[in-house]
Amino acid sequence: MSTVDLGLPSLPGGLRGVPAATEPQNRKEYVSDQEVRWCPGCGDYAVLAAFQGFLPELGIKRENVAMVSGIGCSSRFPYYLSTYGMHSIHGRAPAIATGLAVARPDLSVWVVTGDGDALSIGGNHLIHTLRRNVNLKILLFNNRIYGLTKGQYSPTSEPGKVTKSTPMGSVDNPFNPVSLALGAEATFVARTVDSDRKHLTAVLRAAAEHRGTAFVEIYQNCPIFNDNAFDAFKNPETRDDAIIPLVHGEPIRFGTDGRLGVVRDGFASLAVREIASLPNGEADLVIHDAHTEDPAYAFALSRLTDAGVLHQAPIGIFRSVDHPAYDDMVRQQVETSKESQGIGDLQALVTGSDTWTVN
């Protein structure tokens, strides 16, 4: 499958320790025998198809892929893949996946979650997994609504949203998931769109190959309860001005005929400007550097996303930096302990040093 060029040779190592497949695999092998039960037109179908198509290309053994999900429409995902999978409980998938990843360096571990699952009930686990940098990949399907419970506003719904639980409009200030992840100093943060299969696949591949936690927000349309929430990104008439494509090493330029670009604007922030209005034209544009160590840069990029109804947002890899992964370090301590103190002798341990004998 062809993919888009994100300009970023992924940092190696995300799959280190996972056994390679001995024979080429195909998409069909990753399709489980379960009937897919999402609503017709759901964006989840597109993500599933892309995922099933992309997994064989990783070249790892199918039985060494483990999917963990929480609760929500997207969390049915593991049932539809013929890999190991766990459909767990609401919000807890990152915690469960942490135990799995720590125990098994030979697995490629994926978390599938939604905006309610990851950012509301499971917010705590999400931020702590990100700060620890556990080697697992989190796919956050953001449809900006609670779908499975039939249409309440979510932590990413725009202010003022009228739903079943907010007849007068939501007064909640929403999360920007990418900003949140960067606030937790996530080492890999990206955003993609369900309908752009090439981009989606490229981002997934980069995530798979990242060592540490990869956080991918996927704009995903819910045709039943929040249809057209991402219309600006899909409508051929608006999308060029809506999507700010991030390509590592390239100036951030977009819009019809490339008329818009991202420039530095004041203290630690960025802004969108018409290139024609810039003193030095294209030379004033920010060159995207996803490897920037300071998350403030990627955070500033993330703020170019509309908080309310979406008209404009960056798409691509915001940040990709190389930090030690939690599970690697945990395992290293176990190894170091064995090397320095020897493999534990349990009889000697329980006996201890202060004993007495009764004859």
Added chain:
Amino acid sequence: MNRTVTIEVKQLDRVVIRFAGDSGDGMQLTGDRFTAETASFGNDLSTLPNFPAEIRAPAGTLPGVSSFQLHFADHDILTPGDAPDVLIAMNPAALKANLRDVPRGATLIVDTADFTARNLKRIGYEENPLETGELDAYHVVPLNLTGMTVESVKEFGLTRKDASRAKNMYALGLVSWLFQRPVESTIDFLQSKFAGKPDIRDANIAAFRAGYNFGETAEEFSVRYEVKPARMATGTYRNISGNLALAYGLVAGAQRAGLPLVLGAYPITPASDVLHELSKLKRFDVTTIQAEDEIAGVGAALGASFAGALGVTTSSGPGISLKSETIGLGVMLELPLVVCDIQRAGPSTGMPTKTEQADLLQVMFGRNGEAPLPVVAAQSPADCFAIAVEATRIAITYRTPVIVLSDGYLANGSEPWQIPVIENLPKIDPNFTTEPNSTNDKGEPVYLPYLRDPETLARAWAIPGTAGLDHRIGGLEKEDKTGNISYDPANHDLMIRTRQAKVDGITVPPLEVDDPDGTAKVLVLGWGSTYGPIGAGCRRVRKVGGKIAQAHLRHLNPFPPNLGEVLKSYDKVLVPEMNLGQLAMLLRAKYLVDVVSYAQVRGMPLGAAELAEVIGNLVEETAGIDDDARHLGEAAANLTHGEALHIEPNGLHHPEGAR
């Protein structure tokens, strides 16, 4: 200084000693060291640390008092003792807070340094109790321990504050002399504990020695005491606390199963020491994850079990509440998981450092839906080891979460432990499925994750990485055998009943009843940490001629197979608990036996004398003896020497009326 009085050595069969001071005075450390000295000497012993949740409450106040009680004897004992024979009080608050527990005639060794008018007033003494005569009923030994400590460490050039911090070691030295304890282990301990701070190390050792020598040379003490080593079953012993035994037991269980252990835990009193201990045992293939919260702790453990490790989580009641949903997921996934609940006084935050056993119904039923799981409970500090191994066996054999109940009293208390031979512990077989276990309609080999062993009803367990056996499991109801999502009514009913039958069918050893001549009409049945006090209470009753049977439950779900029969073979069954009758409720519901509940919820272990009185009264009530004619309970409670198996001719040193 030369003695003008010779020192008499008195033989005692048992002593209860309590160290009390400010939370910052190092009373727990002092108690631990005295315990170690006593253990290495070969006495039987039982300890009761008692401390506030505040790390450093304001100095000199009643809420800041921390204490450590140790009961040691030349015979088998069961409890830390109801009342101290010797109280070491390091300040006025420690004296005041502990005096009500001390029987008249007991010895009070009091550090007088802080007995200033201001300090006394602060805790409500208008006058100095050492001078008013109000302590005349006690044998009071007032000593300026702080002053003597400062004097003894002068050469190290410490500030007065730092110097006085060694006063606990001075007191320990003195008491070690008084009871003829071996001191080498304490000196070794101080050498290594303060290896990096030579001044502090030397000052502590000097203070310890000075305290010992003070006893030897000063004339305050004309008597030293000797408690001979206990006659215990032959074998090699060590002293061990409940939390340490639990940690070792978990590792032993994992090793016997050949699985790595992954602990997911969040710090909580009184369970944190299990996390601390396991975090030191990495070379035993132990991984510890200090999670962001209780839910993540159990989540990580369950994820590790899914991976094929032994997932363990440790907590106390409030944490168990938070973990409930994930434990329910474990019930549904049918994966091994060991959940340790080191109970503390509730509800809500309750009294974090105080003991209780009021989580029984929570762990039995505190989940949504029909979510049965096995429950086991340790009965003594050392039993925490065996119960952890047993929990691991059940979890792995039956693919289920298992609850281990301990409590603050067991966790922090300690006792001698006959060291087991690890090799002799039974092997546990994870019995992973590695090949397809069935065929589909087309005759092709398939893996059915919910195909069960007909005997145990345990499901097949294939772990990620096993080729050809990939499968998906989750919290949604599953179809029998395939594990696919199912909303079929009959299937749901079948699965509910199957999960229940699996737990009900767990092999549990029969309940053993201690009924010496088989003629008792009353049975005392307990569970958990009440084992010691109930046993001591029964001994007292038997000593005054009462017939009483005793049994103790280590398996609370399922109950031992013969429990119904045992209950029905006694006229009365007394169930003492540190809750409002939770086991009693379960027994009544399951066996329709009208058990007599004795419920005390004070955050402290039940007392042996208190139980003796209750038991004695019930024995006589059952025999039809009128209220005013009963004497057994009172006599048993008032025995000065109730806990010993045999009365020793020279052993009675206890004050009149001591209970």
